[in-house]
Amino acid sequence: xxxxxxxxxxxxxxxxxxxxxxxxxxxxxxxxxxxxxxxxxxxxxxxxxxxxxxxxxxxxxxxxxxxxxxxxxxxxxxxxxxxxxxxxxxxxxxxxxxxxxxxxxxxxxxxxxxxxxxxxxxxxxxxxxxxxxxxxxxxxxxxxxxxxxxxxxxxxxxxxxxxxxxxxxxxxxxxxxxxxxxxxxxxxxxxxxxxxxxxxxxxxxxxxxxxxxxxxxxxxxxxxxxxxxxxxxxxxxxxxxxxxxxxxxxxxxxxxxxxxxxxxxx
Amino acid sequence: xxxxxxxxxxxxxxxxxxxxxxxxxxxxxxxxxxxxxxxxxxxxxxxxxxxxxxxxxxxxxxxxxxxxxxxxxxxxxxxxxxxxxxxxxxxxxxxxxxxxxxxxxxxxxxxxxxxxxxxxxxxxxxxxxxxxxxxxxxxxxxxxxxxxxxxxxxxxxxxxxxxxxxxxxxxxxxxxxxxxxxxxxxxxxxxxxxxxxxxxxxxxxxxxxxxxxxxxxxxxxxxxxxxxxxxxxxxxxxxxxxxxxxxxxxxxxxxxxxxxxxxxxxxxxxxxxxxxxxxxxxxx
Ligand SMILES: Nc1ncnc2c1ncn2[C@@H]1O[C@H](COP(=O)(O)OP(=O)(O)OP(=O)(O)O)[C@@H](O)[C@H]1O
Ligand SMILES: [Mg+2]
Numbered sequence: 001x002x003x004x005x006x007x008x009x010x011x012x013x014x015x016x017x018x019x020x021x022x023x024x025x026x027x028x029x030x031x032x033x034x035x036x037x038x039x040x041x042x043x044x045x046x047x048x049x050x051x052x053x054x055x056x057x058x059x060x061x062x063x064x065x066x067x068x069x070x071x072x073x074x075x076x077x078x079x080x081x082x083x084x085x086x087x088x089x090x091x092x093x094x095x096x097x098x099x100x101x102x103x104x105x106x107x108x109x110x111x112x113x114x115x116x117x118x119x120x121x122x123x124x125x126x127x128x129x130x131x132x133x134x135x136x137x138x139x140x141x142x143x144x145x146x147x148x149x150x151x152x153x154x155x156x157x158x159x160x161x162x163x164x165x166x167x168x169x170x171x172x173x174x175x176x177x178x179x180x181x182x183x184x185x186x187x188x189x190x191x192x193x194x195x196x197x198x199x200x201x202x203x204x205x206x207x208x209x210x211x212x213x214x215x216x217x218x219x220x221x222x223x224x225x226x227x228x229x230x231x232x233x234x235x236x237x238x239x240x241x242x243x244x245x246x247x248x249x250x251x252x253x254x255x256x257x258x259x260x261x262x263x264x265x266x
Numbered sequence: 267x268x269x270x271x272x273x274x275x276x277x278x279x280x281x282x283x284x285x286x287x288x289x290x291x292x293x294x295x296x297x298x299x300x301x302x303x304x305x306x307x308x309x310x311x312x313x314x315x316x317x318x319x320x321x322x323x324x325x326x327x328x329x330x331x332x333x334x335x336x337x338x339x340x341x342x343x344x345x346x347x348x349x350x351x352x353x354x355x356x357x358x359x360x361x362x363x364x365x366x367x368x369x370x371x372x373x374x375x376x377x378x379x380x381x382x383x384x385x386x387x388x389x390x391x392x393x394x395x396x397x398x399x400x401x402x403x404x405x406x407x408x409x410x411x412x413x414x415x416x417x418x419x420x421x422x423x424x425x426x427x428x429x430x431x432x433x434x435x436x437x438x439x440x441x442x443x444x445x446x447x448x449x450x451x452x453x454x455x456x457x458x459x460x461x462x463x464x465x466x467x468x469x470x471x472x473x474x475x476x477x478x479x480x481x482x483x484x485x486x487x488x489x490x491x492x493x494x495x496x497x498x499x500x501x502x503x504x505x506x507x508x509x510x511x512x513x514x515x516x517x518x519x520x521x522x523x524x525x526x527x528x529x530x531x532x533x534x535x536x537x538x539x540x541x542x543x544x545x546x547x548x549x550x
Contacts, residue, residue: 157334158364160352162378162429172377176368253368255411 018043041223049227063235065208069125069197070239073132074190080133081140081189082182086174088141089148106138110196114203123204132196139189140182147181148174183251190243194236209235279346281433281465282308282331286340288491289326300326302491303340306484310345310432311463315476317528318486319535324469325361327486328435331467332358344433357431359422359439361469365410371397371421372406378429396424400454416440416447420454427458434459434466441471448472452479452508460505473528477520478508485527488535496527 024030025042053059088095114131121127151173159173182189201210209232216224284306290297301323308314316324329335330342333353342349344356365374375393380386397406400420410418419439426434439455440448452475459466470476476483477500485495502516511517 152364154360154362154364155366157332158358158360159366160334161332161356161358162381162425163352163354164381168381172366172369172381176366180368253370253409253411 045223046226069128070193072129073193077133077136078140081137085141085144128197128200131200132193135192136189143181143185144178147178151177281310283343288339290338299491313466313481315468315480319488319532322486322489322492356433357426359436361437375425396428400424434464436468449508488531
């Protein structure tokens with residue numbers, strides 16, 4: 001499949017969907033246009049709303065808050081996940097003792113914690129960060145635990161034969177292996193950090209993308225809701241792309257079709 | 267016993283000695299005796315090759331010498347000391363890939379020195395020299411997944427030899443390579459070994475390779491409870507060339523004699539593990 005053809009088809013899908021949306025909300029085909037507009041807005045209105053978000057500059061503040069919460073949730077969640085994952089993997093007794101509690105905590109749908117976190121940390125960014133941390137922590141924790149546990153026994157034996165002591169094994173073998181597992185789940189964990197932030201904002205906040213969407217919903221402003229969703233999706237895509245770039249830099253030792261090589265041409 | 271003790275004290279020291287060595291896997295009624303009552307001595311500077319049917323316990327023997335496995339009975343000695351924990355005098359080239367995939371070829375070799383306290387810059391300098399010696403000067407920046415099977419083995423060889431171990435344990439190091447590359451690797455190994463004769467314990471399933479490289483070929487029996495069936499001194503002249511030595515008439519005589527022993531064991535191993543057809547073929 002040619003790249004250009006693929007791109008054209010992808011754009012066609014968007015044009016068809018938006019076109020159908022436009023026709024249904026502008027011309028009398030499916031029923032009363034006014035009624036349909038109330039529930040679905042129109043593509044032009046949504047586009048104008050997004051345009052207004054950016055020209056008035058009101059959206060930047062919210063984007064920044066959401067980004068800040070996401071980054072904090074990721075850094076704290078990943079940091080503690082790495083530390084605890086390492087600790088559990090190297091101390092089987094600790095892992096065995098805490099196993100049921102870890103499973104229980106992870107089984108809990110995190111949304112129910114949101115009100116508690118608001119009570120504890122207030123309506124500012126920290127309650128959202130806390131929610132994101134509870135999501136990120138477990139993803140990273142399980143991956144790092146796995147990464148340390150599943151180091152290839154041959155690589156480990158070889159490292160021992162090279163004369164490495166425990167500390168050197170940690171640095172040259174366990175740590176890189178754990179990191180590689182952590183980075184393999186990077187997209188998931190950054191995504192979770194973002195989910196935590198937006199859900200937290202949605203449930204109670206004074207700023208952030210989740211708040212923007214929630215505000216619009218409160219006044220039955222469907223245009224505002226759709227505009228907020230489009231901005232949020234774009235934001236997620238950009239964050240995900242940034243993660244991909246970061247990953248490529250860090251994981252260049254891993255075999256992968258995207259690295260160093262151009263894809264084959266048909 | 268007193269004889270052995272006297273020997274370990276006086277030079278020339280034996281590089282490796284296995285005394286009544288038995289290794290079991292598992293415990294109790296389920297225990298599997300991989301090797302039983304193996305006695306083997308490797309003099310310092312001697313190149314000994316072990317051949318035997320697959321699964322007989324060749325890797326197990328090397329692991330016991332390396333200190334990665336604890337024997338159930340008997341003991342292994344290296345340079346006269348009883349093996350207890352990892353043997354640091356030994357370098358070990360594993361059967362499987364053992365390079366750290368997150369390090370470049372250069373870093374993989376250099377780390378062998380760094381862990382002994384050599385400064386990074388000097389370690390990398392010497393690692394670069396070793397890479398050149400194994401013919402990989404231009405591949406220092408590559409990661410293992412960017413290297414071919416033969417190149418990975420050469421990096422592993424450099425990683426092992428840069429520490430200058432007095433004992434070299436090699437477990438089918440050229441196993442997965444094609445015939446030409448094996449020949450070249452064999453020559454490279456002989457050339458490096460000729461420079462400062464280390465004691466080598468070399469496991470292979472390729473009898474020709476064993477004869478071409480070694481001073482002595484040891485044939486192991488099929489498992490379980492594998493033991494050493496026979497030992498054959500290889501008195502072919504050195505320095506040798508792996509490709510040319512095969513044309514030597516003496517080579518063929520040795521090959522025939524050793525294969526005679528080996529074939530019996532290989533057939534037995536097939537009988538144990540294979541199906542009825544193979545068993546019938548073996549007993550015929
Ligand atoms: N960890 C283990 N637990 C149980 N059995 C084992 C274990 N490792 C090896 N064995 C058994 O011990 C025997 C000897 O294994 P070993 O790996 O030493 O064979 P080998 O001679 O090196 O074979 P190959 O030529 O195929 O590499 C085999 O029958 C194997 O199944
Ligand atoms: Mg083996």
